Amino acid sequence: MNTNTDTKEKPFSCDECDSSFKSKQYLTIHMRIHTGEKPYSCEVCLSAFKSKQYLAIHMRTHTGEKPYSCEICLSAFRSKQNLAIHMRIHTGEKPYSCEICGVSFTQKQNMSQHMRIHTGEKPYSCEVCCSSFTQKRSMLQHMRTHTGEKPYSCELCDFSFTNKATRLQHMRTHTGEKPYSCEVCGSSFTSKQTMLTHMRTHTGEKPYSCEVCGSSFTRKYSLVIHMQIHTAEKPYSCKVCDSSFKNKNELIVHMLTHTGEKPYSCEVCGSSFTRKQDLVFHMRTHTGEKPYTCEICGSSFSRKYSMVIHMRTHTGEKPYSCEVCGASFTHKQTRLQHMQTHTGEKPYSCEVCGSFFKSKQTMLIHMQTHTGEKPYSCELCAYSFTRKYSLVIHMRIHTGEKPYSCEVCGSYFTIKQTLLTHMRKHTGEKPFPCEVCGASFTIKQTMVTHMRTHTGEKPFSCEVCGASFTQKPHIVQHMRTHTGEKQKQKSDHNRGQCTQ
Template sequence: MGDESSSSTKDDKQKLVRCIEWLQKQNNEDTEKLENKNDIQFIIQTHAARKNFLLAVAEDDATVPAGVNEPSLEPRKVSRYRLRVANLQMECEWQSCRLIFSDYDKYQKHVLNHSSNMHVIENDIGVEYVCLWDVCGHKTSDFNEMVRHLNYHAYHGKLLAIGFNGRATLKLAPCKKDSSKRNHIPLQVSDYNCLWVGCEENVKYNSIQLFLDHVKVHTNYSDNILCSWAGCGAMFPRKEMLTVHVRSHTGERLIACYHCGQHFANNRKLCDHLRRQNVCPNTPYVCELCGTRCATEYLLGEHTRQHISTYACTLCDMSATSPAVLASHVRYRHLSRKDTRTHACPHCEYKAITKSDLRQHILTHKKKKKKGKSIKKERFSDEDNSDSDCYEVKKEKKGSSARKYACHLCPEKSMMIFSRGNRLTTHLVKEHGAQWSFGHSRFRYQMSEDGMYRLTTTRYESLEVSEKIMDGYTSPKVPLRNLGFKLRQVADPTANTPRRFEIKFKTEDIDMKDDAEEMEVDKKPDKENKVEIMMCDVDEEGNIISSEVIDKSDLIPKLER
């Protein structure tokens, strides 16, 4: 009894210390300035700090301590078969609400009623609505979008309640990610529209739950267990497999991590999400290529697939590990800049290929003078100490945690070590004449057993990709870059076939043919655009003797002669 009482007093002291620290953060000068400057932003950041504090206390178990005037929540163990139905505690996280529901229908209606309590900001353009859901802060000028946004909050709240009980039911470790964005949900730009071929109800839904219930009716009564979603046509041996497949079209999720808010399509992905963050140091599942430790054999297999290239570029010798990497390679290396640079910068004439590139570029316009001075100082010190970046192994600094890039071609006694990978790249090209493979844009480095980063000299590819490259499927003699292309839709989607497009690259031959076709079209007489010319004969004094009206099309063969 004495040990239990002492442990309880220690826990109470730790909670008290955390409460004091959190109160000190709330009363500092920065929050006071922020409160006077923008009340909405102050509310959002205060809620984020409070949520981080509440979830930090509950690292040992899934219990979330109660705040001021808030009920305490404790996970309830239920069977896996009834995890999504039984003992759900769905919390309304709207500002100053904090009601808990066990009925999902009542919870949805309650959340939607908060659409009349939104914060409204008037500006020159019109009215802007602000969501006061905890750690959200979404803003939009479209009221219908805000309604869809609130309906998704209710749907996401149900997933959080399932994940809250699921952590205790599945016996999962705690999540270690940042919880300040746990209620950041996807943008709801438009209504939900059913694309099931043959659907007679041509209705658009502003609630994702109503949309999912409607699609389930199609899957339950599907003929021949066929996915009739427009452009799919996949068939399955069992109806359960069809139900799982349709989630890829509708975006349905079944469970969410209560700490960070990320939602998943099944329980296994949530387990993998938490197991990746809690890897045992003595785990037997270690990647032989990079030394990464994994929690399970399945995660090790998924990680190893990242090292093997299974997709080949048809324009060069580039091989990629995923379709997304291959698409990015083609977009940056082979397509013309006029066709791909569609994201314009609002501050200058720069155009980016992707939104992420545009965000990085906009940051260059927002840099402060202090940061610019510090960057100049760093560059000046790097230029003065450029020789110190190349040193022998014996002259290593003790306690340095920065990465070290070693040259594998230099002798061990005079092995050169660099502080940056681009400097090692320059050394390999100038001193040893190394070149990267055609189609690849740079060298890649991986950590060795001694902790040094060395050049990756082995490329792992699947057998099919290797055969394509060796048989001359790729490897053009001249590198193809800045290719223009024309995109034309060939066929509309059906129940069994997707929408098909035809892509043609713009080459000189194609451009010449297109110009010739345009010239032929111009030469053909247009009945709608006829021009009549009046030919007049006059005498010496300028009087008209005779006149004749002639079409312009009648003069073309005479001029050609």
Template sequence: MQAHGENKPYLCEQTSSRKRHLVPQMIIHSRKKHYSCTICGSIFSQKGNLIQHKKTHVEEASYSCEVCSYVFHEKEKFASHMKAHRKKTYSCAQCEYSSSYEQSLVKHIRTHTGEKPYSCEQCGSSFSQKSTLTEHIRTHTGEKPYSCEQCEYSSSHKYDLVKHIRTHTGEKPYSCQQCGYSFSVQSNLVKHLRLHTGEKPYSCEQCGNSFSRKAHLVQHMRTHTNEKPYSCEQCGSSFSQKSALKRHIRTHTGEKPYSCEKCGKSFSQKAHLVQHMRTHTNEPRLK
């Protein structure tokens, strides 16, 4: 009943009403020095105990291992731990890939197996990496956490923002070693290099024609399927290529963006300007 009452027969001014708690607490209060944790308020009789206790607080400066997620509070121990990982080399049995990190090898192996363990609950799309799934989910939520400081552009993908910023800075970090041409995006350099090598990795399964760009293969496939996905809103005419639709729309708008520098005459299509220029150079016109 005493536990429910207001009286506390075993009273320490700073602590509990229970006798079994009183003895160790009085010992603590009777000592000359008390060491308190500034984070949680815990009291220790020895400074060494306080130091060890503080290491349990994540809020303190800590070092997290990206390989195994182990957390260290001392930089020296963290460095020693990381060396232990780097001593090992994890190699792919199917190709020459190797890494100091086991998790990196796990991700790489999925490029061979096609394994995609991370699935979207909304549409069922699967991905080989968790980070890719996270980015994909933003296509459903509309979240665009990466914003440009110079304009209103925002994106759900961090790398898309990096590419966009180069439209402001003019940076073109990817250069062709053969001709010096530079690009803001690495994929454009890869496409450009095929002009030098003649590589055409995209082949049509129906006729065998090959192309240096996937987009060109997609356009070509429409010659077999007769697909015309681009339609004119004004007259309903359909086209297999977006560029053909743009040229067609000019027949409605009267736009003529291609001008002759010699006589000022304008044309709706670039090919018509090329034919016109031959009238100035006396070249025979192509029939």
């Protein structure tokens, strides 16, 4: 029905692409897309166009005329189409969506360029170094790295830049302007690229991968920093504890930890430090100064190292690895605590029942089992928990949030451990071996159930006839022999089997 209506309203059709038009004139103009004909030329710059209307719009670039104005912000435009696109900024309309990842765009051209991220297409190549680019503009800007051209200068500090956008972004360091806002959390940024990088903290996208260990990152710079873990040489070693350092000065400062010397003292509280820098950091506890700010979420820190560790919550970087099992961690202290799982060391004990624990925090949480304290309550269903993290996981039952996604098949999970277990389906990893026959399993519980085939244990018993079984599903199936219930059988075809 719609086809017949379109045929009546647009009777003139293109033989090349089946597009239809209201008039023969529109069809004639459209055909020039296929023939490449551009009969209308600009007398000023000799640019050519397929229609007289496009030439008229182009001429406004020379005359400066912008007859179409936005009634909301008074911005002016050369064409009605540009105004219509601009209005989407105010309405929030994004009519063009990517069918692969669902990202939406205000212009069709932007979506076409975005699609190259998925297809890997880079149609524009540099003739000097053969680098490829998804956009022609990016290739032209890249060429300036070879020519050294920096045509855009800052009027305030005389810095020069290869492109106009970089200069504009730099100017915001003087004005403090942050025009790009995150639609999810409201954080503001000086550049669109920084905002897009920040968005990956919400989407989980990590497009930059380490070729050595496979770690992935949201930013290219984070990958560069991470690579130092694999390549960074530390030629200066401490003869007392065998610690290694990148430079001699770090070694000299480190040696003070063995001599006990603390030459730098705080004039406010008298605390002493081995390094001058540590004293500087300490003074900020008195002044409240936090000069290091995270560009992604705006958190502030008194020490640069604290911000570096914090950044790993955004980048996902885990530079400290366990030499026993290969588990990775964001900072050294967490890895040291993890090592206790292998050594069996549990230095913290409960004064009530004498249980031992690997960390003080775990011991304090355990103490709540004696006091009955559950300080973290759900406001929706009144469940209470001893740990804040348990409440966070519980809340996902109400919100439906599943923040952990499988990069292979796209499945989502509420907790990280479930994702890790799921990933074994793709990797084939079976970390739980049977000590008797060597069979391996992806889940510990499956291995425990399997062990019953060797021990003969049958913990599930039928209350009717006393029959025993190794697994709970077996007794459920057995009970149907008493109740008369018939399990619905699946056909061989539905099981993925062929009968002959």
